[in-house]
Amino acid sequence: MRMSPIIWMSTIAIISGCTGNQSAINPKGAPAIHIAHLMSGIVAVCTLVWLLVMVMLVWALLRKRSDAGEQARERGLTTTVSAAVGATAVIIAGMTIASFYTTRDIGIPGEAALTITVRGQQWWWQVIYADPDPALTFQTANEIHIPVGRDVHVQLESTDVVHSFWVPSLAGKQDLVPGRTNSLLLRAERPGIYRGQCAEFCGLQHTHMAMMVIAEDPESFERWAVAQRGNSVNPGKPDAVAGQVAFIAKPCAACHTVRGTPAMGTTGPDLTHVGSRKTIAAGLLETTRGSLAAWIADPQTLKPGNNMPMVPLTSVELKNISAYMESLK
Amino acid sequence: MVRGRTLANRLLLTSALLALTVGCGFLGWMRQPRELRTNPPVLADLSRFRLMSNGIGGAPPESYFAEAEPYENDAYNLSQGKRLYTWFGCAACHGDGRGAAGPSFLDGWWLYGPEMVSIVASIRDGRPHGMPAFRDRMTIEQIWQLAGYVQTIGAYSAKVAATGRNDGPQTRPSENRAPAVMLFEEGPVGVNPDQGPSP
Numbered sequence: 333m334r335m336s337p338i339i340w341m342s343t344i345a346i347i348s349g350c351t352g353n354q355s356a357i358n359p360k361g362a363p364a365i366h367i368a369h370l371m372s373g374i375v376a377v378c379t380l381v382w383l384l385v386m387v388m389l390v391w392a393l394l395r396k397r398s399d400a401g402e403q404a405r406e407r408g409l410t411t412t413v414s415a416a417v418g419a420t421a422v423i424i425a426g427m428t429i430a431s432f433y434t435t436r437d438i439g440i441p442g443e444a445a446l447t448i449t450v451r452g453q454q455w456w457w458q459v460i461y462a463d464p465d466p467a468l469t470f471q472t473a474n475e476i477h478i479p480v481g482r483d484v485h486v487q488l489e490s491t492d493v494v495h496s497f498w499v500p501s502l503a504g505k506q507d508l509v510p511g512r513t514n515s516l517l518l519r520a521e522r523p524g525i526y527r528g529q530c531a532e533f534c535g536l537q538h539t540h541m542a543m544m545v546i547a548e549d550p551e552s553f554e555r556w557a558v559a560q561r562g563n564s565v566n567p568g569k570p571d572a573v574a575g576q577v578a579f580i581a582k583p584c585a586a587c588h589t590v591r592g593t594p595a596m597g598t599t600g601p602d603l604t605h606v607g608s609r610k611t612i613a614a615g616l617l618e619t620t621r622g623s624l625a626a627w628i629a630d631p632q633t634l635k636p637g638n639n640m641p642m643v644p645l646t647s648v649e650l651k652n653i654s655a656y657m658e659s660l661k
Numbered sequence: 662m663v664r665g666r667t668l669a670n671r672l673l674l675t676s677a678l679l680a681l682t683v684g685c686g687f688l689g690w691m692r693q694p695r696e697l698r699t700n701p702p703v704l705a706d707l708s709r710f711r712l713m714s715n716g717i718g719g720a721p722p723e724s725y726f727a728e729a730e731p732y733e734n735d736a737y738n739l740s741q742g743k744r745l746y747t748w749f750g751c752a753a754c755h756g757d758g759r760g761a762a763g764p765s766f767l768d769g770w771w772l773y774g775p776e777m778v779s780i781v782a783s784i785r786d787g788r789p790h791g792m793p794a795f796r797d798r799m800t801i802e803q804i805w806q807l808a809g810y811v812q813t814i815g816a817y818s819a820k821v822a823a824t825g826r827n828d829g830p831q832t833r834p835s836e837n838r839a840p841a842v843m844l845f846e847e848g849p850v851g852v853n854p855d856q857g858p859s860p
Contacts, residue, residue, distance in 0.1 A: 582797070583803075586749070636698060639741075641799075641800040642698070642701070642800070642802075643800055
């Protein structure tokens with residue numbers, strides 16, 4: 333039989349959508365694996381039940397009316413219905429217990445190797461790697477690095493509306509609610525870049541509120557953390573030097589922090605190492621000098637409604653500031 | 662006879678549904694449009710207001726009237742102004758609008774008058790006795806948005822456009838209830854001696 337090309341292509345699209353770095357059925361982290369097991373278990377049980385019901389239905393339609401007396405038929409019926417109700421109770425209880433154990437397994441362990449605070453904001457993720465020593469505390473945005481094979485405790489907070497933290501390949505979904513702190517266990521079993529997305533409609537740019545979770549071996553993670561803790565690198569090239577001067581003089585510095593310079597605003601993302609991140613504007617664009625310039629020149633066209641204003645800059649200032657941003661590795 | 666009545670009923674029901682649909686469509690069309698990206702020439706024009714030589718009152722740029730005074734009447738701009746009020750630390754001196762180290766907006770007394778131009782000039786260029794200039798920290802559009810919000814909380818009559826809701830607990834009547842009117846009923850308070858001479 334010839335398959336219609338539309339069905340064929342949509343099947344491919346659907347299947348390929350399940351294998352990427354943002355997929356609950358292609359889990360790469362312990363909590364996500366537990367959830368995937370629960371999911372496939374429940375699907376298998378429900379499929380079996382559905383098939384049984386269908387078989388029974390067909391059999392009931394096709395069978396001849398039995399010759400047994402009224403009383404015998406009534407007795408048979410009572411037995412069947414009681415058995416079915418009993419089976420239903422057992423199956424639902426089984427699924428409840430399975431779901432209870434899964435929830436327990438994905439809960440926060442007493443001691444996590446690393447605790448990160450993720451604060452949802454319209455429309456980006458503020459990521460704080462807090463340390464008892466304030467000098468070792470650092471911040472990043474829309475990019476979370478975690479060591480492979482370690483339990484990471486993520487504390488979820490929100491400053492404005494309800495957001496939801498969801499990295500399908502690594503863990504379940506958890507809401508970020510203003511005024512309270514929620515917790516989530518994140519653990520990657522394999523190194524990789526996993527994409528996450530805000531999963532609770534949070535306003536105009538909900539679509540463009542993505543993050544990257546980068547799982548790497550503990551040594552690379554430690555190297556990365558040491559680099560992030562450091563102040564921003566001093567710009568070397570003349571255009572980046574001029575860009576730094578313009579950045580501090582313009583309203584940029586009122587909202588953004590670049591550690592090691594007078595720029596200490598806290599409204600927008602910390603830009604101390606913005607050039608080292610994979611994406612800008614919460615997964616909107618890849619970090620390149622061109623995309624940085626495009627973003628700075630006209631943020632309201634690329635992501636309408638976001639809180640970054642269009643700062644009037646001359647073309648030379650724009651060129652220099654984007655060179656400076658790119659140099660902040 | 663009976664048939665005629667059902668037909669009439671049906672017609673009535675259909676026209677009622679039609680009217681409802683059209684009404685909903687009309688309400689949607691009436692919705693205040695949200696201008697997220699103001700044209701750069703219009704933005705540049707926002708700096709070209711004329712202030713009286715004594716620093717009180719003046720004339721906004723012509724384009725401001727052509728755009729129907731968006732920073733005073735537009736709910737989106739007022740809401741952004743409210744967020745800027747928090748983000749730029751206005752509350753450090755002005756509290757929730759009732760003042761602390763800085764003057765109150767809700768006592769019925771405007772040191773430099775309640776016109777947008779005065780408020781914009783106060784924010785942009787600063788004022789004597791401690792008000793800093795935000796010229797280098799905010800864009801001119803943000804200054805107009807913030808000024809619109811400050812004017813709203815101190816307004817003598819409530820505006821039709823409302824700001825966004827509070828993220829924190831409520832400390833005074835909300836903006837669209839004209840908190841100033843409720844709070845300065847006893848009449849304007851005298852000038853705080855620390856504020857310096859009345860201009």
